[in-house]
Amino acid sequence: GQNIDQPTEMTATEGAIVQINCTYQTSGFNGLFWYQQHAGEAPTFLSYNVLDGLEEKGRFSSFLSRSKGYSYLLLKELQMKDSASYLCAVMRWDSGYALNFGKGTSLLVTP
Amino acid sequence: EAGVTQFPSHSVIEKGQTVTLRCDPISGHDNLYWYRRVMGKEIKFLLHFVKESKQDESGMPNNRFLAERTGGTYSTLKVQPAELEDSGVYFCASSQEDRGDDGELFFGEGSRLTVL
Numbered sequence: 440g441q442n443i444d445q446p447t448e449m450t451a452t453e454g455a456i457v458q459i460n461c462t463y464q465t466s467g468f469n470g471l472f473w474y475q476q477h478a479g480e481a482p483t484f485l486s487y488n489v490l491d492g493l494e495e496k497g498r499f500s501s502f503l504s505r506s507k508g509y510s511y512l513l514l515k516e517l518q519m520k521d522s523a524s525y526l527c528a529v530m531r532w533d534s535g536y537a538l539n540f541g542k543g544t545s546l547l548v549t550p
Numbered sequence: 551e552a553g554v555t556q557f558p559s560h561s562v563i564e565k566g567q568t569v570t571l572r573c574d575p576i577s578g579h580d581n582l583y584w585y586r587r588v589m590g591k592e593i594k595f596l597l598h599f600v601k602e603s604k605q606d607e608s609g610m611p612n613n614r615f616l617a618e619r620t621g622g623t624y625s626t627l628k629v630q631p632a633e634l635e636d637s638g639v640y641f642c643a644s645s646q647e648d649r650g651d652d653g654e655l656f657f658g659e660g661s662r663l664t665v666l
């Protein structure tokens with residue numbers, strides 16, 4: 440089985456930095472994904488980590504520690520448009536490479 | 551290039567009726583996935599097609615759900631008969647060939663199903 444935990448809601452100020460954490464317990468781990476989803480829209484891919492360490496992509500960075508079952512998504516220079524739900528998802532090689540999602544973190548960016 | 555498209559965007563039906571959801575993946579994507587999000591819950595995997603073959607259908611809730619992908623292009627997900635607990639948003643996603651180390655799934659906007 441698998442268990443993915445992330446905070447339900449977070450609030451941050453425009454221009455600030457926010458870190459969204461995700462912890463997981465799973466068999467057959469084959470990578471961790473972060474997706475962004477605005478209300479009523481499709482989830483869009485942000486990042487993929489399979490090895491330990493930090494992956495940086497513009498204002499967004501994602502970190503993974505496989506030994507700790509832990510990841511975070513770091514958003515810098517927050518903009519109002521970053522208000523969205525952020526989904527942590529784990530891919531398992533023993534389940535046909537399907538994604539197993541957490542419930543998502545709803546981020547509100549305030550002026 | 552068109553993204554993953556889903557139809558209808560919203561369907562409202564009565565318990566016991568039948569609904570068919572359609573997904574058109576990105577052209578050339580062999581992998582097609584169906585996911586579902588019930589209100590208040592996480593997005594959950596339903597099944598995975600590679601071309602026209604069902605690779606993994608371990609997430610299908612029960613035999614009221616039937617997914618097809620004839621010809622390996624678009625896919626349909628039929629719910630018959632629909633029950634109240636089937637209400638939710640059904641997402642389709644696609645990706646190129648063999649997943650391997652390639653991480654990205656492209657999602658559609660989802661089909662919202664409301665069963666009354």
